[in-house]
Amino acid sequence: MMNDTTRKxxxxxxxxxxxxxxxxxxxxxxxxxxxxxxxxxxKILFMAVGVGTExxxxxxxxxxxxxxxxxxxxxxxxxxGEQYQGRLEFKEMDARKxxxxxxxxxxxFTSCTFCSVPDPVSGLRELNRxxxxxxxxxxxxxxxxxxxxxQQLLNLMNPIAEKxxxxxxxxxxxxxxxAGFSIKGIYNIYLDIVKTIHAVSAPNDGETL
Numbered sequence: 769m770m771n772d773t774t775r776k777x778x779x780x781x782x783x784x785x786x787x788x789x790x791x792x793x794x795x796x797x798x799x800x801x802x803x804x805x806x807x808x809x810x811k812i813l814f815m816a817v818g819v820g821t822e823x824x825x826x827x828x829x830x831x832x833x834x835x836x837x838x839x840x841x842x843x844x845x846x847x848x849g850e851q852y853q854g855r856l857e858f859k860e861m862d863a864r865k866x867x868x869x870x871x872x873x874x875x876x877f878t879s880c881t882f883c884s885v886p887d888p889v890s891g892l893r894e895l896n897r898x899x900x901x902x903x904x905x906x907x908x909x910x911x912x913x914x915x916x917x918x919q920q921l922l923n924l925m926n927p928i929a930e931k932x933x934x935x936x937x938x939x940x941x942x943x944x945x946x947a948g949f950s951i952k953g954i955y956n957i958y959l960d961i962v963k964t965i966h967a968v969s970a971p972n973d974g975e976t977l
Contacts, residue, residue: 910936
């Protein structure tokens with residue numbers, strides 16, 4: 769069952785998301801263009817499409833499914849996706865219970881997504897399931913820092929941050945490993961907080977986790 773509390777939180781956030789994300793999107797624009805340039809020719813899942821601000825970074829001619837738990841986010845994403853020159857469809861879905869068949873996708877992209885999934889390891893296991901064996905997971909994420917004083921500051925701010933938006937102290941690298949992925953590369957973008965993660969799915973047996 770879809771988490772109604774999570775959906776309502778992001779429905780409310782959708783109304784201010786564009787203005788709240790304007791600064792970060794401008795700051796990371798060049799990096800995200802490079803990140804999304806890794807989209808290949810197979811079937812691609814983009815997790816937590818939000819209001820669709822990142823669609824402008826997608827290469828042309830791709831076959832992409834964008835999902836989000838929030839219908840309000842998806843309404844705005846559909847509007848932003850009208851000019852995309854390729855195949856782009858949107859679906860309302862909980863990351864922890866994807867309705868896709870096992871082995872559906874060649875690649876999955878996430879962008880500041882697993883700071884918000886309530887049970888991140890369950891969500892990542894679902895990604896492993898719907899990826900083809902040796903399919904790619906590419907993530908642009910912010911995570912907990914290993915260094916003083918950043919780790920302590922993120923832990924201190926996290927209880928408030930989680931009530932209105934994302935978690936600030938997720939150990940996403942460990943979560944990716946727990947979900948059965950093989951990590952191929954980790955690239956720090958800002959300190960050790962903002963990073964990209966490149967991982968490959970484990971072979972699956974077709975069973976739903």
